[in-house]
Amino acid sequence: MKIVIIYGSANDQAFMQPGRDYMDKEKVAYEERVLSAHRNHAELAEYLKELNASGEKIVIVAVAGLSAALPGVVAVQTEYPVVGVPVPGGPLNGIDALLSICQVPGQVPLGTVGLHSKAGLNACMFAHRILKLAQ
Template sequence: MSAVGLIMGSDSDWPVMSAAAEALAEFDVSYEVGVVSAHRTPQKMLAYAETAAGRGLRVIIAGAGGAAHLPGMVASATPLPVIGVPVPLKYLDGLDSLLSIVQMPAGVPVATVSIGGARNAGLLAVRILAAGDPALQAKMAAYQESLKDLVEEKHSKLASRRVASGPRSAATREDGA
């Protein structure tokens, strides 16, 4: 049984949404993947949302571009938490999707990540699940520690860089600043 439903309006969204699947897999969180269009298959979308909890899902991640109605419509038909991922398209670079997903009416909450932020959607789903799972919570804490270690490693590499001839004067800098 899958814990997370990972849905998108079109298979063309997969290059973005696959990052959510990768994040879930890193934490051994089971998930299902599917294409559910709010505009082309509205009955399928409603059936998916209405049966999700009964099928054992605990969180839904919904990615959509353009008008991006999928996350909000799914949230309106399920008691589960829904995370919306604005998928960037050819025009407006996903800003239209972001504004559509984030502007939900009262009573229809959708947690919204950044444009193309499917990895963070996956990580947010893990955190939601970890609230009731001490083992998963420990994995998330270890992941957060690894991020700190990565920052320190990057800091050390950058701090070790030295300009061989010392500080450059304004007259010798390429940008003239």
């Protein structure tokens, strides 16, 4: 059982530090990857295919700013629960990312956390609670 954090950009990693601190403190297994839905789509699809085939119990936290396509793209390519994390930035200070994540079309099951400095913490705590259901 683990949490997989996928970042749309390496620049988003610092934003998730409170979440990583939580997982370290709670001894939650996790791994991180930087795979943009735009720049690394084929690599992202291959990675998700590997996760799907692993049979492991996983919750995915998808972190993205600006157009924030990553969480929705991940959600349609896996059966695992996905929690989208909007990252503040750009001319709209993350509002575009938040709307992109929470306004995915029907048949794209995707959870979303708020747009604030502790969003990464909330996402990791939520993902951990989902994992606890599998114990």
